[in-house]
Amino acid sequence: MTITLAAAAAERAHNVRQRGDRPSQRRCAEQANARATVRATLSGVQVRDSADGGTLEFLGHASVYEQAYEMWDMFGPYTEIVSEGAGTDSLARADLDVPLVLGHDQLRRMARTTTGTLILGEDATGLSVRAPALDPSDYDVAYIAPKLRSGLIDEMSFAFRIESGQWSPDYTEYRINRYDIHRGDVAIVGYGANPYTGASLRQPAAAPTSSRARALLEIALAR
Template identity: 75%
Template sequence: MTLITRAAAAAARAQHVRQRADRPSHRRSAEAAGSRAVARVPATLALRESPSGGGLLEFTGHASVYEAGYEMWDWYGPYTEIVSFGAAAESLARADLDVPLVLAHDQLRRIARTTTGSLILAEDDTGLSVRAPELDPTDHDVAYIAPKLRAGLIDEMSFAFRLEQGQWSPDYTEYRITRVDIHRGDVAIVGYGANPHTDAGMRSAPPATSRARALLEHALAR
């Protein structure tokens, strides 16, 4: 049934989409018309106590896994979406980049933010890398999510972005995203997801010298 639905959706797109560079109409992550247009990805988690003490926690993960297909929906039905390597490079290079790490895309449940230096975003060999090196465990939202991450009850991430450029496959069953704008979007820890491919983790923050070394290595890698 899913194959028939995909085939019918692709046939409708082929008839009505003017050109392959057109973006999906009514893009969303589920069949329901009101679903958010975000890509969610499952994550593997690691949470441990800091050997250095201090009580701070470090969160790491991937809000998007590149070159890995996941199901999305548009006006005509389901299709496969893929984010290309480098899709966020231009956006991440902004000097004024403003992206928070939030719970469930709730903008009032922020636990880190690029503008304060508490959130580091980058592209690596996997996808959109997320690192919050010094989360405060006394923060209400950090205290809420940490035990759920430890228990494996929450193990997925997502990111909200503006789709700037992409292209449909010749048969209109797949849409490849080649450029996104994540400025004033978000990266989120979520429940269920559409893209089955990420990794994430939370652990105690390393000593200051280790953090500085990690930041230097991060800068050199870019």
């Protein structure tokens, strides 16, 4: 029997000790074994031929800030929001290590911040993702590129840890105020949780062959 938002909030209010406590058993669906991923739809996918026919550039957002989406915890459903600027401290790390992967599979990496092939930042939309020079001959790039072009795959998410957040007074909403994405990932997925982000894939006019990557674009593994 599906638990209602109000019933879940009532249980949460009775059992959560402090409003600053993180969601317990956080996940993106009702099923207890569902992952805690945050979905972002990849709208506006584009692929263009470059002058040298060499590389692909990926642009997108792994999270959209200030947009509510449904999540679940041990008590039932709730609304979650990532605050604007929630990733600022984490993204500023000099040793930031985040790969761009397929389906949160760490063995299917296409780009990585430590190699300079993946660039992460924050803008007016949310967590921005740029892989400037993907290698079309890489197995994972070759696999996902036509699916992005055709719209068969059009969502992404990111894996992170919640460092700070707070429940609303009625315990129906949880706001993530600060997250840590170091050693997490940004991933191209079939389905996740947050349906608001966008991305594009294209072939740049002059992408340097020396920065060839293995990369492409599910809010978040947080426990």
